[in-house]
Amino acid sequence: MTSAPTIEEHKLSLNRKWKKQQQIVLKIWKRWRSEYSTTFVNRAKWLTKRQEPKEGDILLVKEDNLKRDNWPQQ
Incomplete structure (x- = not known):
């Protein structure tokens, strides 16, 4: 579970919210894959x-x- 959004997160533009969400999704995907x-x-x-x-x-x-x-020299 994630915590409730902070006041700063409410001020973010939709574009920045989307980018942040995509970063989270990518992080989860990489961890799942590995x-x-x-x-x-x-x-x-x-x-x-x-x-x-x-x-x-x-x-x-x-x-x-x-x-x-x-090639390594001997």
């Missing part, structure tokens, strides 16, 4: 057992802070 809707998705890669890498295996390591065409 928290609730993901519970319906089954991730096969999380449910199947995979062989762990062992010594001598070649691995690809992704660095989030590097550009895609930049």
